[in-house]
Amino acid sequence: MKSIHLIAPSGASLDSKSPLLGIEWLKSHGINLENASCVERVFERFAGTDEERLLELNALAKQPKQNLVMAMRGGYGIHRLLPKIEWDAIAKAIQDGLQICGHSDFTAFELGLLAKTGAITLSGPMLNYDFGRFDDKGSAIPPNEWMWQHFQTAIDQRRLDCEVITPQNFLGSNTGNSIDGILWGGNLTVVASLIGTPYLPSAKQTQGGILFLEDVNEHPYRIERTLMQLLEAGILANQGAILLGSFSAYRLFDNDRGYRIESAIEAIRKRIPNVIPILTGLPFGHQPDKLTLPVGAQASLAYSPEHFAIKAQW
Secondary structure, rough: OEEEEEEOEEEEOOOOOOHHHHHHHHHOOOOOEEEEHHOOOOOOOOOOOOOHHHHHHHHHHOOOOEEEEEEEOOOOEEEEEHHHOHHHHHHHHHHHOEEEEEEEHHHHHHHHHHHHHHHOEEEOOOOOHOOOEEEOOOEOOOOOHHHHHHHHHHHHHOEEEEEOOOOOOOOOOOOOOOEEEEEEEEEEEHHHHHOOOOOOOHHHHHHHOEEEEEOOOOOOOOOOOHHHHHHOOOOHHHHOOOEEEHHHHHHHHHHHHHOHHHHHHHHOOOOOOOOOOOOOOOOOOOOOOOOOOEEOOOEEEEEOOEEEEEEEEE
């Protein structure tokens, strides 16, 4: 990984220091940063006007194949751009070797590209949070070493290999097995927002797949409600397995009376076919220790009541 081309397709940076810190850290590790000025764009809550952000996305079709494209941050904004994205041209660049990485709101771009073309992108770290973080006292926090190692493996070797040792309480009737399927998903709220649009991969594309989900700033009842939407839309029952990552930055209230994220998962567990395992503890989401996951790649998943392992080569 010698060069990263930055894009800012969603929300404007919440502060001016985070992107600069991320840029400084990457440069200190010998990585050239292109289009760094995009982190300064602001229009309302967005990182530039719709026209600016769309132009930046469509220009990816002309990026050199050796480059990695990385989103600055998520937030909201890509939904506005979906109808005018030049999907086929960007997919051709990916076929030629270009790699594109982001998560959160970037899920809309990744799933749209998968739905339209089948092209593989990377759901993984972004500039601001993953490479430019500060603690409560304003001191810089180095990027998570585990994240960085897995990120480099994904970029340089196009390989995913991760074992998670944690008890699995929602496996259903298959308490130990292995499956192969398309790896797809991303931010739960964004996935649900694409239902009924041409930007969500079809049931045929994702049948027997490995669906991974995460979210942030959403109370467990909202997580449950959105999972119910995926359930009623027929998405969950179409999968070979469901992987749940981090659901972070929410707080419970007195009137929850013991209701928590596990309660939400159990409600879904009771409603999907018992042969489909729900696995928890995937190191992915709005958290420092995140995997880089190839959206649209074929993956292998092995699991037991004590662990799971996921592998892919693309």
